[in-house]
Amino acid sequence: MSAPAAVPLATHAAAGAPPRDRILATAARLFYSEGIHAVGMDRIVTEASTTRATLYRHFLGKEQLVLSYIQATDEQIRAFTSAALEGLDPREAVLAVAGALGDQLCAPGFRGCPFLNAAAEYPDLSDPVSRAIVAHRDWLRELVARLLAEAGDPEPAEDAADLMMLRDGAVMAAALGDADAVRASLARAVRHVLERAGVV
Incomplete structure (x- = not known):
């Protein structure tokens, strides 16, 4: 995500x-x-x-x-996300972020999440690289939770955690198999979460 x-x-x-x-x-x-x-x-x-x-x-x-x-990858993603969400109301922003999940899986040159890839090589959570990875993921999860809350989700933290887990699983599945099939499966799963949250 x-x-x-x-x-x-x-x-x-x-x-x-x-x-x-x-x-x-x-x-x-x-x-x-x-x-x-x-x-x-x-x-x-x-x-x-x-x-x-x-x-x-x-x-x-x-x-x-x-x-x-x-850190540079984190900064690029934050800046890109901020610009892309500018002017959207919370519901539109949630749907834009959710729709982007599948787009990322099918992007040219996609080789998984750079943060998950790096985390596999830096398992020591006290390492500065690991701390930077965690900081990015905390920001992302908190962003999604905030958008869900603003869109009326009564359990934004729980649903943001579910979406992050769906995203992480889809990233790995797409890197190992049929990205289009994973994209379709992910879209269905994300929609279930958003329907349960009352966002769609």
Whole structure:
């Protein structure tokens, strides 16, 4: 449930972009498509057309680069979501977010949720990367709960938790199988939650 559309994450930067932007965009693309631990710093240096000295001038090490990737992804999603929901009443916003779930599953290049993917590689909840992942998911769950409450849902926290769980399961299922079939199944399940909540 990342936004009311497939969020265009910044995984590419123009050749003339500042070095930090090129490094972060390259890291985002490789981390998302191949996994964080599978990608070494030399690979990022090469594909970002920079030097190790430049990379380490902007990021003290890989852990800081990974944290920056998670934080930048979070910031992009928050900004995109805020802009997409602007001007919508609470019910319209809930339906827009719910409708976006399936859109994300079928987006080109979809390889699952970047936060769930990263969480699988950073299981220690005390790690700064894990804390950044949790912060994003807390924001998302609280956003959905607030929209549900404003739309008249008597149990917004419980229903937001249900929608998050449906979203997480659908993300994994779509990454492993028929995204269109998962999208249809998810739409039915989400509608049941929203009907029970009195939103639709």
